[in-house]
Amino acid sequence: MRSLRWRAMCAAALCAPLVAAAQQQPSDYAREKRWADEIVPQLVSGDPVWLEAPRTEKFLGIYTEAKNAKGAIILAHGLGVHPDYGLIGELRTRLADGGYTTLSIQMPILSAEAPPARYPVLFWEADARFAAAMTYLKRKRYERVVLLSHSMGSRMANHYVGAHPLVPLAGWISLSISSVEFAPVKRVKFPIFDIYAENDFDAVLRGAQQRAAALKRMRGSSQTMVFATDHFFAKKEKELVSLIGLLLEGEKK
Template identity: 50%
Template sequence: MLAGKRIGAWALSACLCASAVWGAADYAREKKWADEILPGIVVGEPVTLTDAGGRSFLGLYTEARGAKGAVVVVHGMGVHPDWGLVGVLRSQLADLGYTTLSVQMPVLAAEAKPEAYEKLFPEAAERLAAAVAYLQAKGYRKIALVSHSMGARMSGYYLVNHGNPPVAAWVAIGHSGQFKEPQNLKLPVLDLYGEADFPQVLEAAPRRAAALERIAGSAQVAVKGADHFFNGQESALLAEVRAFLDRTLASSR
């Protein structure tokens, strides 16, 4: 189930023939992303993960020497696990002492609207569960989620609908809305966004802050001058994520 060797023909091609458990995602687009990015991967290694429904998907695993913990990195809508700021997080958090596993989340066609992605949340949750299980099998006990945009919404769904999963901390970057069922979040949360983020992120920030007041160890941070993608503000992004992970994982069991 959990292979750690470099992918050759790439297992996603088999996924296209397999029967779908959820049946809504664009698996051909996933394969296209994999075919495009795998030849250029120089940090970390591709691994094959398998969800509870038997569907394989791509992960990019980067091991940190003497790791302080492990992080599942979750990209946003319609992209891939080495895209933009997600690629920065997965590679540079490893340099900062955290093993990372950046995972391919289910995608829709390029023209799909954000609201259409909600039907993919159950499958997304199964993928995150598989990613956490992979890291546990590697011996990690302190595991965090670091997720961006739509990936943050998918992560929130996983955390409140997957039976109190073994995750010690969550960094939600550019969360486009409010936390669903915050009373069921049982871990410290960092709500991190840019001062010049998308309107829907900014408008819901007070409601997210109010929810976090009831979750021990949580915080909300707006990075000055940053947009939704933290263009030019990658160092500030990493500094905030690192500080939160260092603080929360050090105090977790």
């Protein structure tokens, strides 16, 4: 009996790395390249930069420098798109106009047909890309760096913050995260700002109350609902930028 139990334990130990490997998958780099080939020639504001991270191919970032910058913001877009798409594309330029240098990065993506439920296989690579963006901005001498994420980008940021709670961020602004709660936040030293829309996706709205309860235990953190808009903050981009500015200015005090 003891021998059988030992063999079972050994088999489980041998299988564990295989299971872990099966739960990890690289980004669709060919699709990333197609996005980059499409958007880089059309950039009007900001400069393309190519960032490197372990175990991943070079990935695109759009660096938009602000004059007399108050700090820098890393932006993470939503499901399957690119760093100049939709809301994140609006925010990267509007926030730069408002005095914050922005670095909008290409998050890892799957094929266009892949459902959101498949995306956790990419979270390991998202972690590496966030770290690479942090390194890039630190080399640019930015001491105050904030992470701003939207939708799937917020789920990826949640994983990163949970795995690296001591990362030297000045704050994390999470837009429309479809999660009941944040990753363990007891060791996090920076404020978390949870922003969602009145007409957001059901998955976002369902978790709002529990997220708010968690943030009450974190000094300086808060939750805000933006009225009369949807998951993409349509027609409320200007108000959203103002809200982000107020949160960041309050965080400095």
